Amino acid sequence: MNFDIHVMIDTIWIVFKAVPRTFLLAAVILILGIILGAVLAQVKLRRIPIISTLVNIFVSYARGVPLIVHIYVMMNLLPDLGVSLLSVFGVTMKPHEFPSIIIVIVTYALLEAAVESENIRGAFQSIDPHQIEAGKSIGMTNRQNMIRIIIPQALSVAIPLFLNAFLKNIKGLSLAFTVGVIDILAQARFAAALSYRYLESYIAAALVYWLICGVLQTIFNRVEDKLKFGAVR
Amino acid sequence: GNGNTSTEETNSEAATTEETTEETTGEVVELTVAVENASNPLSFTNDAGELDGYEVDVINALNEVLEGYHLNIESVSAEATQVGLDTGKYAFIGGGLFKNDEREELYLFPEEYTGVSTIEIFKRADDEEIQTLDDLVGKVVHPVTPNGGIFNLLTAYNEENPDAPIDLQLGESGNFAQRFQALHDGVSDAVVMPSNLGANDIITELELNVTTADEPVQVNPTYFVLAKDQTDLKEKLDAAIAHLKEDGTLAEISEKWYNENMFDYELTE
Amino acid sequence: MLTIEGIEKSFSDNKVLKGIDLKVNRGDVVALIGPSGTGKTTLLRTINFLEKADKGTITIDGLTADCHNVSEREIIQLRRKTAMVFQNYNLFRNKTVLENVMEGLVVVQKKSAAEAEAIAKEQIELVGMSDRLNAYPMELSGGQQQRIGIARAMALKPDVMLLDEPTSSLDPERSAEILKVLQKVAKTGMTMVITTHEMNFAKYVSNHVVFMEAGNIVEEGSPDQIFNHPQEERTRRFVQELENPFEV
Amino acid sequence: MLTIEGIEKSFSDNKVLKGIDLKVNRGDVVALIGPSGTGKTTLLRTINFLEKADKGTITIDGLTADCHNVSEREIIQLRRKTAMVFQNYNLFRNKTVLENVMEGLVVVQKKSAAEAEAIAKEQIELVGMSDRLNAYPMELSGGQQQRIGIARAMALKPDVMLLDEPTSSLDPERSAEILKVLQKVAKTGMTMVITTHEMNFAKYVSNHVVFMEAGNIVEEGSPDQIFNHPQEERTRRFVQELENPFEV
Amino acid sequence: MRQVSYLLGGDAVDFGFILETLPTLIRTLPLTLYIFFVSAFFGFILAIIVAAVRIRRIPVLSQLMAIYASFMRSTPGIIHIFVVYYGLPVLLSNFGININNISRMTFSVVALVLYNGAFIAEILRPSYLAVSKQQHEAAISVGMTSWQAHRRVIFPQVVPIALPSLSNALIDLLKDTSLLFLIGLIDIMGQANIIIANSYGIYQLEVYVAIALIFWLLSSVLVAGLHALESYFGRFLRKEG
């Protein structure tokens, strides 16, 4: 077998260059996704007529259709849309000059919202309705109740799911390469193309991904422990 | 490969020996070789769901004349061929690969090439300015995928001309049709690409205002690339390829897939 | 202080409240008694708008709401005049004892953290739980949770306290102590509606007793009237049992 | 029937049970009384191995287990000799009233569905809940849930029943009724340990009263002894309150 | 003249081609579904084991599972496929075990099971922990074994919490079968790639529309099934309003 550990170590450093931007991008997508997903989840839980149906269709489309197709569609739709939107504000731009980073963020955040809406809905099903009543009874508004009581309790279910989602994102970004975003995996592919060391490069990438996950997992575990509220199992 | 190559070679030798003992029927050793699974016309799955293509025909022809070995074809993605070659799963891989220093250090090349890759600059037919790589400086070159020869070719050019580099954008370059359409529409000014991957079909089919520059940038011989330890196979393979060249089989296969005998080309090296 | 008129409430086709009218004056301590499953809890929950009555109006401190047609804003306004102690405690799982009591003070009444903490600690002291300030509800005994539930409501100093069997999990000693505290608070003008199975409490502490059965108010009046001179046969029977229920 | 020796239990550094010894004979009805937070619930939970004591042994019906070192198999064997009624009911949220009571019969005692249903319905009838067979726990009033909890335990016909304040949410009428049922069951030889704040119950129904405080048994004896001739000062004070706790 | 859709603007979709393509794509449906169901089944079982070990905090094993879960969740599918298909044989050959003649299908399923098992485990674990411990106590107090308590009382309550996220994971798995094209197995997505490649990408849009339709349909069926399960198990939740 052809394997050179030195090449791999060198490649790790090269790959690392892509970590900040990949990480940041995935984080932005996750946060936008959670916010939007929370709204969608509320609409679903409250079964608001019409809007609920629309949300369901959106979620089913977003989750059902493969990512590569979404990217393809958005890559073709967004620049035109965005440019005509900008022209309203007097900014002129050619569709192909439209920044691809925005395409990536919008596309991924919308998909993420669909995924998170379901995660969040599940987490909410774990809440004891009495807890909500307790908040109401001391005169909290729904918003206060949500922020102070419901969300902290739902988080103990949702936090590991968010980590799942984040990890999926950080990898899913390799498809964003289609529109020119160079993520961790793409960086590894560059290195491989130059050195012809495919095995080493992939392993280097894997180690970098793994490291990120390890760090995050440690942090998330801490948070999760904090959310046990005295209920030790 | 420096450092610990020796131990690893022993490993893969061990693996090969095992294959030899377990899979030998009579005197014939069964080996697995890999080609790419979606690279029309080199190797691809046809409408009937069967593996087809230039390299596939060549390997099948080789099986007729190769002594002591039988080759089983596996079709996988381009990246997978490389990884499989590195780990010793495949005895050799196809994919229209050409020779360079890095590859030669890692792998074994037959003496006999089995194909030709001409790298061309494609431009709009009415664009008179572009003829050579030098003309690409300051032009919009279609983004280049970071694996494969074009990327290396252009990177090498930029290293040699640090003061006037080509503006090299990296990214998924889109499918071939998209590349040429983009060129046609003026989104880019040039596409650098091997000509033997169906370029002409696309240009005719879509009626695009695109032609090649007068001279190819490169005419490279392409090889089946062998794992380092397949020295015996290399010898037998060379003999077999030479035989197929001589009896005109390869020319025939070339005519079938490219409508020309690419072995007539003069190599740039 | 609190007037409810014609409250009706059904769960699917089970009519739980069949038209309840009740008038409670400032400083009144009303004891709501009656068999299990009669609708006492549902009535309290309706007054707190945790349950939406099908019909009827509720007036608290001059503010009237038609249960059928009441805005989210009105509900919150009305709720802020009341505080509720739940039959099953319902402490905030994710907050400690101290935080449970401070929560309403800080979030709803916008008191400073320091002030809220002082008030909370005082209330917790009153229910004898000062040594468990940082415990989570899961770590408390039933009676301890119940006491924190009471402290949480009392800390808000509402106009009307709604207490759903506030001493069910307490031993008689502690129970008496808490009820004395409540009695003292009532003297300052706080109005209370208490459901209870503790007939002695109804007898000696409340100044108005309401006997409910099967979604109706059967009889109401002063403790003396209900316990010593009940008008209704059903009341008489219910009250009789109390004399010595366990003697065989 | 039930013997516990030297039971100790701490939660982190809070020592909740400080060496409890107790001997209960077949058919005994033991009343466990004492202030809130004293460790009554913890003791019952320890007997049922829901809480693992730090020290001590528990013998039920001749089967002895060292709490510190007991196998999963032994625990299940012991548990099947007992049934528990929880202070906060703990009905199976995902099962209806009927299913709650049938569950143990079908799953543990391997009775046929028909037989289990017959037994369950009989027990539900005894606690007066026959009209709500298909309701889910969340649709029941506090007292109704408590009664189903009792029915669930009684249906198992265990050797020992552990009841944690089984009538705290019941009105005196219903409460007396249930306790009479329990009394009848006790006469058939079922042993019961009941924590209660209902002193009348301790006085008139139990045949042995245990007064606990702060993790210790302060005094135990017949109801007459504890209520009329307490030996300890602390017992005297606790019992005194009962005379008329709410008279001001 | 037909214009390639690198921009959608003003470009007609060739519906005839979509209709022509659908049967070719659907031909690969059995393989896709076979791999999906087998991987889903074993992935779920693996996930239960991993989650159980982590919930009980069994020493050593628990740490190992955490490492496994973090590796599998963090590294891209392409790497798993390569590790399992190319790495594992090399590793095992060092111990004298030859697995080179095991089918690609088996390798694929193993890779997908390992991959998705890790994600599903991290869905089941928090959902399980969200069910009140008192429900377990109530069950064992009537004499149930821990397993009976889980089967009859705990799991039915975990289901409504976990199902929405599980549907996410299963839809992902359905789409992840496309990874197998890397090592030459032709599922729907692989077939789509082939059609695109063979036409040099001229019909990319049409092929994408076709696979979008197929996947959308498949996942809708899946979601409908899961929804039915959720309403069945969530009966008691709706009563709580």
Ligand SMILES: Nc1ncnc2c1ncn2[C@@H]1O[C@H](COP(=O)(O)OP(=O)(O)OP(=O)(O)O)[C@@H](O)[C@H]1O
């Ligand atoms: N959410 C609900 N869905 C359906 N029925 C309900 C619901 N809540 C309460 N009920 C029913 O309404 C009736 C009144 O219940 P409520 O809790 O008001 O009784 P209660 O007087 O407080 O009894 P207890 O003394 O036992 O607490 C009961 O029969 C109960 O089963």
Ligand SMILES: Nc1ncnc2c1ncn2[C@@H]1O[C@H](COP(=O)(O)OP(=O)(O)OP(=O)(O)O)[C@@H](O)[C@H]1O
């Ligand atoms: N899980 C736990 N973690 C920490 N402390 C606990 C836990 N459970 C109980 N305690 C503490 O142990 C003590 C005894 O609790 P227990 O529930 O046994 O009291 P109790 O006698 O049943 O009281 P009550 O009459 O109020 O129900 C209390 O001080 C309680 O706070």
Ligand SMILES: [Mg+2]
């Ligand atoms: Mg009630």
Ligand SMILES: [Mg+2]
């Ligand atoms: Mg207790």
